[in-house]
Amino acid sequence: MSDSCAFCGSIEPLTREHVFGDWLSKIGLDLTPVRHMAGPLNGLPRHMGEQPPFRQTVKRFCASCNNGWMSRLEHVAQRVLAPLVLGEAGRIHPDDQGAIAMWAQKTALTAMLMSSNEQRERGYGLPQAMYTALYERRDRVEPLDASQFWIGRYEGTTRSAVRVTPMAVRVSRIPEPDRPHAYALTLVLGQLILHGLTFDTLAPAVEVANVSRMPQLWPKGAPVLWPRGQTVTEESFLRFADGKTLRSTLDVVDVQPWTPAAQVPRSVVVNGMVRVPALCEMHSIHYPISLLEDALQGIFYAFVTSCDCPVAYLMHTGSDSVNCKAAGASEGISATYADIPGDEMLIRHPAGAFFCKRLTA
Structure with missing residues (x-):
């Protein structure tokens, strides 16, 4: 009470x-x-x-x-x-x-x-x-x-x-x-x-x-x-x-x-982009559907995105979800992303350019 x-x-x-x-x-x-x-x-x-x-x-x-x-x-x-x-x-x-x-x-x-x-x-x-x-x-x-x-x-x-x-x-x-x-x-x-x-x-x-x-x-x-x-x-x-x-x-x-607390809520696909509610519960983040398609084949990526709070997020795709690995100021999140091994990839989509890195096993 x-x-x-x-x-x-x-x-x-x-x-x-x-x-x-x-x-x-x-x-x-x-x-x-x-x-x-x-x-x-x-x-x-x-x-x-x-x-x-x-x-x-x-x-x-x-x-x-x-x-x-x-x-x-x-x-x-x-x-x-x-x-x-x-x-x-x-x-x-x-x-x-x-x-x-x-x-x-x-x-x-x-x-x-x-x-x-x-x-x-x-x-x-x-x-x-x-x-x-x-x-x-x-x-x-x-x-x-x-x-x-x-x-x-x-x-x-x-x-x-x-x-x-x-x-x-x-x-x-x-x-x-x-x-x-x-x-x-x-x-x-x-x-x-x-x-x-x-x-x-x-x-x-x-x-x-x-x-x-x-x-x-x-x-x-x-x-x-x-x-x-x-x-x-x-x-x-x-x-x-x-x-x-x-x-x-x-x-x-x-x-x-605990998975229900660690995973980002369920996503939806809108105009070729996967839309996921951000952790702030007020905005959404987006990534190309091709990353979701690759995840179903066991190929996973890391990328940085942000919401309007403004908060930056380091995201990793997984076999059945996309997980937030870090959240905070853009500079710090970008530095963490830069430390991930591998070459950066450019994916072009109707909304513009999207950068990500393929995760190694």
């Missing part, structure tokens, strides 16, 4: 909580107004206007939660993470690792409440059971069971971001589930990036490794030194946030983005 506390279910008057702790606006980060957006899981969201970063709030929590365990998590996060957010080398003691992982989950859960009520009613949100379970762990100061977190360095112009990608455990020849098994949670704060995988309480959990070589924050172990591992850039962010660097430790099991 939207009139009860999202965490504890209390029907006491609701209070506002910052998506990102207010302390982030006071540590020296650039506070120039930026565009804010919120929307469906794994989709490009609607614009919510311009305002300084770290000012977004959500009115979904009772005062007891907001001023109690949630506030205590923010104090730990400020003490531990503020230097890292500013790019200063540091370390996270094992005694703080559980609180930081729990804070990351709390922040992601809070951010997901920025989507509209209509979107959440259509399934664009995290299960209520995750909110309840996190509340029940408030005294343990640890993230949800079956959670893993890593911490690394981010390099780009984005000062803050939250992305949640539904994930599925895949076993050869077994159909994909009708609901996600897990969620990849990614937070960007200045030069800091936190990345986690949390399994649904009703789903089978598997252990994964992160091939980005980022140090593991949770389950806790030795002190975590920062920065370590591969830096995430604007160009690699979408692939990273979609869990593409996560690998199951079991040979016969894989963990992948």
Whole structure:
């Protein structure tokens, strides 16, 4: 219920909580107004206007939660993470690792409440059971069971971001589930990036490794030194946030983005061009039907296109779909496309010229 506390279910008057702790606006980060957006899981969201970063709030929590365990998590996060957010080398003691992982989950859960009520009613949100379970762990100061977190360095112009990608455990020849098994949670704060995988309480959990070589924050172990591992850039962010660097430790099991969330919606053919709804859900993108015909023969391509937001997309054709591999500023997407091996092809069609690269096996 939207009139009860999202965490504890209390029907006491609701209070506002910052998506990102207010302390982030006071540590020296650039506070120039930026565009804010919120929307469906794994989709490009609607614009919510311009305002300084770290000012977004959500009115979904009772005062007891907001001023109690949630506030205590923010104090730990400020003490531990503020230097890292500013790019200063540091370390996270094992005694703080559980609180930081729990804070990351709390922040992601809070951010997901920025989507509209209509979107959440259509399934664009995290299960209520995750909110309840996190509340029940408030005294343990640890993230949800079956959670893993890593911490690394981010390099780009984005000062803050939250992305949640539904994930599925895949076993050869077994159909994909009708609901996600897990969620990849990614937070960007200045030069800091936190990345986690949390399994649904009703789903089978598997252990994964992160091939980005980022140090593991949770389950806790030795002190975590920062920065370590591969830096995430604007160009690699979408692939990273979609869990593409996560690998199951079991040979016969894989963990992948849940197909209904990862694939672009069904396309239609108009005047010799395939029209596909863009991830923003407001515009469409187009590509020649010849690419679709080749895909049916097992020949696949990469290409760059854009919508009117403006957002650029790196697309790959597949045997039964076209998939968005990256989205963002045109310069970054074009650079990623340029790094794809192979010669560029020119396809002429009634609407003009179209450039693409054939993908190798």
